[in-house]
Amino acid sequence: MAKEIAWNSVDAGYGRTVAVEGITVRLSPGEKLGILGRNGAGKTTILRAMMGDAKVHHGTVEIDGVDVTGMPAYQRNQLGVAVVPQTRDVFRSLTVRENLIVASAERDRTKLAVKLFPRLGERMQNLGADLSGGEQQMLSIARAIMTKPDFLMLDEPLEGLSPTLAQDVMKSVRKMVEETGLGCVLVEQHVATVLDFCDRALVVQRGQMVFSGTTDELRGRPDVLESAIGLSAVSSENE
Numbered sequence: 001m002a003k004e005i006a007w008n009s010v011d012a013g014y015g016r017t018v019a020v021e022g023i024t025v026r027l028s029p030g031e032k033l034g035i036l037g038r039n040g041a042g043k044t045t046i047l048r049a050m051m052g053d054a055k056v057h058h059g060t061v062e063i064d065g066v067d068v069t070g071m072p073a074y075q076r077n078q079l080g081v082a083v084v085p086q087t088r089d090v091f092r093s094l095t096v097r098e099n100l101i102v103a104s105a106e107r108d109r110t111k112l113a114v115k116l117f118p119r120l121g122e123r124m125q126n127l128g129a130d131l132s133g134g135e136q137q138m139l140s141i142a143r144a145i146m147t148k149p150d151f152l153m154l155d156e157p158l159e160g161l162s163p164t165l166a167q168d169v170m171k172s173v174r175k176m177v178e179e180t181g182l183g184c185v186l187v188e189q190h191v192a193t194v195l196d197f198c199d200r201a202l203v204v205q206r207g208q209m210v211f212s213g214t215t216d217e218l219r220g221r222p223d224v225l226e227s228a229i230g231l232s233a234v235s236s237e238n239e
């Protein structure tokens, strides 16, 4: 079981472009880290650097103290790190059951997926294409946990969902973390969700880390919330 993932002074980007700079953070199983920032700030790039999908120009990414910066994505997955991409990772022409089995044939895991996401249990024979946005998101997360990761990184899982569905998804994610003890990275633009769910947070602004600390500390930093995320986002969520 992987016990830690770490970004050490990471500069990462695409081709010669550097999209994020100086990212340093580590995470243990059971911990919940939120990554906040506006569109284009570099949130997804931080996750991609861990998975090998963005070019690391400087620094290292580590799993259990092993430098995996040059390792292919599937090997990082075997070491216990999984990602639920922003685009939702669902096969539209396969049923819900098939989507789960393709990820792993282990029956216990299918049972866990259905326990965590009861809606999926009701739609096992439906095609991925016929699911609502929220259900596709649930399936995408369920697929990611089929491989028993120790760390799961969720990239804006609530994007485009109604408030009710978003609440349902977060309820299942919470249950998932409690039941499996995995470490969770939640990329979000909704500050309230991160403050509510995460122990720690990272705030990125134009590729730079402008805050790293506990969510309690972040609550006391309206300056960070205002400049990096926009206070209007915070106040509208609290209405």
Ligand SMILES: Nc1ncnc2c1ncn2[C@@H]1O[C@H](COP(=O)(O)OP(=O)(O)OP(=O)(O)O)[C@@H](O)[C@H]1O
Residues within 6 Å of the ligand: 014, 017, 019, 037, 038, 039, 040, 041, 042, 043, 044, 045, 046, 086
């Ligand atoms: N495949 C790519 N090739 C080149 N540049 C990219 C690529 N993906 C992202 N970028 C650039 O890198 C920067 C950071 O993008 P990133 O996707 O990490 O932002 P983000 O914080 O996840 O934004 P969003 O909230 O919109 O998803 C942006 O300037 C973006 O245009």
Ligand SMILES: [Mg+2]
Residues within 6 Å of the ligand: 043, 044, 045, 086, 155
């Ligand atoms: Mg993104």
